[in-house]
Amino acid sequence: MNVGIDTMGGDFAPQEALRGVKKYLEEDKSNGIKITLFGDAEAIKEIIVAENIPTGSIEIVATTQVIGMHEHPTKALKEKTDSSIAAGFQYLAKGKTDAFISAGNTGAMLVGALFNLKTIEGILRPVISSIIPKQNGGTGLILDVGLNADCKPEQLNQFATLGAVYARHVLEIENPKVGLINVGEEEGKGNILTQGTYPLLKENQQINFIGNIEGRDTFNDKADVMVCDGFTGNIILKLAESIYDISKKEAPESGYLNRFNFEIYGGTPVLGVAHPVIVGHGISKATAFSNMIRVAEKMLKTDVLHKLKDAIQPR
Incomplete structure (x- = not known):
């Protein structure tokens, strides 16, 4: 190599x-x-x-x-x-x-x-993903985080498949739970993009789809792979980075918040x-x-x- x-x-x-x-x-x-x-x-x-x-x-x-x-x-x-x-x-x-x-x-x-x-x-669009530290000590994957600001449901469905494969083989999560980032948990919630994506994810036999997840679920263990368009994902990623910056000033000894240090995870792969x-x-x-x-x-x-x-x- x-x-x-x-x-x-x-x-x-x-x-x-x-x-x-x-x-x-x-x-x-x-x-x-x-x-x-x-x-x-x-x-x-x-x-x-x-x-x-x-x-x-x-x-x-x-x-x-x-x-x-x-x-x-x-x-x-x-x-x-x-x-x-x-x-x-x-x-x-x-x-x-x-x-x-x-x-x-x-x-x-x-x-x-x-x-x-x-x-x-067969790839509709390449995607970039990022690691998100979870409160349970594990790690989650969010994608896209900036490459595709505007997406179609078919692309988010494919992102979910790519993320699940990466999480299984690189992050070593045996059966990663896939969630669609949305403004509510119920099926039918969200904008045109998420409403159109939900049924595709539900029918996708390649993934373990658990339904919609909200912003408050980003750091808990509800989902291992979190799917969204690059516009939304980039905002979440930059928010996570700001949490780390604030934690170094306000709570430097926090074991969990210290895991937001991007250096621990290296970089973002292009899938x-x-x-x-x-x-x-x-x-x-x-x-x-x-x-x-x-x-x-x-x-x-x-x-x-x-x-x-x-x-x-x-x-």
Whole structure:
């Protein structure tokens, strides 16, 4: 397995990305994963020496350009073909790496994933998901969290299937409960989208659908997989991030609230494209990068993308 990493993406690049690589290599010595680093070769080499990072499983691919956090994604990818993100996707598309990670420009990562990689046959739209800590000590999955602001019922139904497969094989939830985020629990509640989605989920034999869930159910154990459009999901995700920020100021010793630290979960996988792509937060530090590598590793070892394909195209 070979995991590609954009070392130039994020507010603390490239140092924190490389510290994350070091952390991963020190903690997971027996996994045999190769890591390909994309970015400023001289800067990478200097940090490798300064941080005493083992190089036996590392390859460096020199790039000369960086896509900034606020650049227009499509324009930047088209004009900066020697950027660390563009090169990372080129390697992934050609099979030179098996997964790609970045904490850089989120839009560029999503555009790169959509236009450089094949979408799994049968996927209506790729989706991004995020981990939500549950009060019972477990974790839940919410999707979409921003890629598809406007959706159709058929797409939410497919998101539910993708989320259930990911939760089963990567989060190791044996029979994940799937809930539709809505403004009420009763069937028939909600807007046109949720009203149209409910009967599709109810008939979906690929999932364990438990019905509608409300906002107050997001952090309890009512549902393991929570389905919504990207507009709603992104608001919930940013709310969860704000809860963590507030908790560090008001209740720093809260075991539960500390689990809202995004670094624990690494990054957000793009589900529906042919290879693992992990998008990290722009303020990711070493722990987040290390855990993003672990997410990519788990996705590859469980062969979850083929399982997603089988679920979308049942034999």
